[in-house]
Amino acid sequence: MKLLRTLTATAALLAALSLTAFAAPKSIKVATDATWPPMEMVDTNKQIVGYDIDFLKAVAKEAGVAAVIKNTAWDGIFAGLDAGQYDAIISSVTITKERQAKYDFTEPYTSIGQILVVPKTNKTAKVIADLKGKKVGAQIGTTGAMEIKKVAGVELKTYDEIGLAFEDMAAGRIFGVVCDEPVAAHFALQKKEYKDKFKIVGKSFTKEAYGIVVKKGNKDLVALLNKGIKAVKAKKLDTKIHTKWVK
Amino acid sequence: MSKNPTSHTPIDVGDGAAIPNKNDAGLFTAWRIAFFGAIFVSLYLAFGKSDPYYEIFKFVPDGILVTFKVTLGAILLATCIGLITGLGRISGNRFINGAASLYVEVIRGIPLLVQIFYIYYALGRFVKIPDMLSAIIAMAVCYGAYMGEVFRAGIQSIPKGQMEAALSLGMSRGQAMRQVILPQAFKVVLPPIGNEFIALLKDSSLVSILAVSDLLRRGREYASETFSYFETYTVIALIYLVMTLFFSKLIGIMEERLNAGK
Numbered sequence: 428m429k430l431l432r433t434l435t436a437t438a439a440l441l442a443a444l445s446l447t448a449f450a451a452p453k454s455i456k457v458a459t460d461a462t463w464p465p466m467e468m469v470d471t472n473k474q475i476v477g478y479d480i481d482f483l484k485a486v487a488k489e490a491g492v493a494a495v496i497k498n499t500a501w502d503g504i505f506a507g508l509d510a511g512q513y514d515a516i517i518s519s520v521t522i523t524k525e526r527q528a529k530y531d532f533t534e535p536y537t538s539i540g541q542i543l544v545v546p547k548t549n550k551t552a553k554v555i556a557d558l559k560g561k562k563v564g565a566q567i568g569t570t571g572a573m574e575i576k577k578v579a580g581v582e583l584k585t586y587d588e589i590g591l592a593f594e595d596m597a598a599g600r601i602f603g604v605v606c607d608e609p610v611a612a613h614f615a616l617q618k619k620e621y622k623d624k625f626k627i628v629g630k631s632f633t634k635e636a637y638g639i640v641v642k643k644g645n646k647d648l649v650a651l652l653n654k655g656i657k658a659v660k661a662k663k664l665d666t667k668i669h670t671k672w673v674k
Numbered sequence: 675m676s677k678n679p680t681s682h683t684p685i686d687v688g689d690g691a692a693i694p695n696k697n698d699a700g701l702f703t704a705w706r707i708a709f710f711g712a713i714f715v716s717l718y719l720a721f722g723k724s725d726p727y728y729e730i731f732k733f734v735p736d737g738i739l740v741t742f743k744v745t746l747g748a749i750l751l752a753t754c755i756g757l758i759t760g761l762g763r764i765s766g767n768r769f770i771n772g773a774a775s776l777y778v779e780v781i782r783g784i785p786l787l788v789q790i791f792y793i794y795y796a797l798g799r800f801v802k803i804p805d806m807l808s809a810i811i812a813m814a815v816c817y818g819a820y821m822g823e824v825f826r827a828g829i830q831s832i833p834k835g836q837m838e839a840a841l842s843l844g845m846s847r848g849q850a851m852r853q854v855i856l857p858q859a860f861k862v863v864l865p866p867i868g869n870e871f872i873a874l875l876k877d878s879s880l881v882s883i884l885a886v887s888d889l890l891r892r893g894r895e896y897a898s899e900t901f902s903y904f905e906t907y908t909v910i911a912l913i914y915l916v917m918t919l920f921f922s923k924l925i926g927i928m929e930e931r932l933n934a935g936k
Contacts (some may be wrong), residue, residue: 433761501898502894502898503898503903505898505901505903506897506901506903509903525900526898526901529901538703564885567894567898568718568895568897568898568899572895572899583806584885585885585891585894585895586885588690591795591885592885593799594795595798595805595885597751597799598795598798599802600802600804600805629813637748
């Protein structure tokens with residue numbers, strides 16, 4: 428009996444010890460969909476690089492954890508978080524009401540807007556509504572796709588990757604693409620295959636903020652990441668990263 | 675006393691399998707359980723559980739229509755390609771035979787998904803094919819190769835005597851092929867074509883990668899906005915299941931009819 432009591436006591440002590448040891452994670456797994464240049468992309472050396480990646484590394488360093496990046500397809504990136512395949516998502520995720528209902532976000536770390544890209548041959552279109560009766564593309568499940576859906580008379584076509592939408596526009600199958608402004612600038616102004624074909628029209632027409640996503644109720648991780656984000660902003664590291672990636 | 679080996683009782687050589695499947699008969703066949711079960715579960719989810727299943731069932735029907743269009747278009751085109759390929763494979767002309775064989779070998783060696791990407795994006799650089807047509811062509815080019823083999827086997831299954839008889843009646847080779855061999859071969863290949871149709875229906879979900887708004891793409895669109903992945907893919911799986919089971923039954927009935935006419 429006595430032996431049993433000592434055993435349970437030791438077990439309880441061990442459990443308590445291990446809990447405190449694991450309270451602060453040494454390393455977190457973070458998913459990103461590396462098809463969204465210049466925010467996150469795969470470079471010629473097969474390395475995942477971009478604004479978000481540098482930002483996450485800075486945040487992790489300030490928060491005192493190691494971050495491992497996992498390249499994940501966008502369609503299903505939230506499902507993977509639900510399934511616990513990784514701890515967080517940094518992938519230009521706009522903070523929206525619908526997403527906040529299901530997931531927790533860190534505080535916003537940068538602001539962007541949606542913008543329309545059309546072929547240079549189109550002389551008249553300024554907004555999505557000008558493309559009535561035509562197909563307009565966006566990446567599946569993005570705020571860009573939701574903006575197109577709001578416009579009556581325009582047919583939304585969703586793509587697994589935004590690059591495929593631009594390729595389809597180059598092939599003449601769709602007549603506009605809506606995505607985040609830095610991404611639009613990357614494809615329409617910098618990519619040599621598309622520079623002479625596409626143009627950005629009008630100004631960005633939404634006000635959105637990116638946040639890092641974690642599983643609903645994972646308050647510890649949100650607090651940890653927020654601590655890191657605050658420190659990064661205080662040291663003005665975010666502006667450095669911004670000028671490096673977003674021209 | 676040894677038995678006389680020549681006077682044994684004859685063994686009853688009946689039809690049917692050596693080991694018959696006794697479980698697949700009666701009221702509860704596997705097909706019935708699956709088909710009516712899937713329909714029942716669908717109805718229960720849509721009207722019994724309702725949220726969000728009802729919404730999902732409302733969101734995807736136009737995708738079902740697109741899936742049908744792609745499948746039907748591709749099976750028709752693939753049958754034409756298959757017939758030409760099958761005839762080419764049994765042709766005596768070395769060039770035609772070689773071309774048909776090369777087509778079958780090359781297409782069977784490339785994954786369907788890669789072919790779909792190739793025809794849509796790689797060729798999209800040079801020719802402007804609308805998206806639906808691209809999807810149909812990609813599926814048909816792939817399935818045409820498999821159908822070619824189906825046709826070849828079907829034609830070769832017709833006994834040699836049929837050709838000889840037709841020739842002895844004074845028909846030309848081409849005439850004999852058209853009027854005697856092919857009509858009989860069609861009967862043989864109809865069931866395998868039916869099976870290809872079902873395989874194509876399932877594989878047509880691959881065209882969702884092309885932003886063609888088929889059943890799977892519609893489901894993914896719904897799931898990616900609402901995050902109800904489990905519910906959405908449950909519904910999508912059920913709809914595909916009901917469709918394929920329905921057609922497999924139809925093909926089974928067709929096969930029975932054909933066999934009865936023998």
